Amino acid sequence: MRAHYRDEGLSEKDLAPDPFAQFALWFAQATASGLHEPNAMVCSTADEQGRPSSRTVLLKRYDERGFVFFTNYGSRKGREIEANPYASLLFPWHGIARQVIISGAVERTGRDETAAYFRTRPHGSQLGAWASEQSSRVASREDLDRLYAQLAERYPEGEDVPAPAQWGGYRVRPETVEFWQGRENRLHDRLRYRLAAGGNWEIERLCP
Secondary structure, three states, X not given: OOOOOOOOOOOXXXXXXXXXXXXXXXXXXXXXXXXXXXXXEEEEEEOOOOOEEEEEEEOOEEEOOEEEEEEEOOOHHHHXXXXXXXEEEEEEEHHHOEEEEEEEEEEEOOXXXXXXXXXXXXXXXXXXXXXXXXXXXXXXXXXHHHHHHHHHHHOOOOXXXXXXXXXXXXXXXXXXXXEEEOOHHHOOEEEEEXXXXXXXXXXXXXXX
């Protein structure tokens, strides 16, 4: 199974001076294209022995400090980040023949930032954060639903739900950001920003 990619390419002269501005441009274009959940990204981490794992999470905010997602700190990815605080994020925008790959160090967001975001979540998602000890074994779906129902009774709709202590944000501070544009004959454009000494961004072209 093969797809034929577009003719138009990605040139160095067309790039923004930093990866955050370039990401903002591409993210806006991905959103305008009608892609389903353009903020969905594959987050890859590794444990202390270097064994990788991946899952899809949602980008919730980004700025020049980095790219933020939220999760249970006790989840598999949370445990791996604590042991090996680096991650890779992949935005697989296949519908427009583009990818963005971000790699860098990971840090927790502050509790104020976590609490502020938690308040914007739908009520059901707030309860879900309490009900799920993410990545841990659960005896049955019925047990999970029962715990959720107990929480819904304790915190009815309209009631303030506090952010769980074990739940919060991670910020990936990029060290490299690659913009991948599909081209004909598998000669794709791959332009990568790399953080150099002094905090400057250098741009390099990679072979496809």
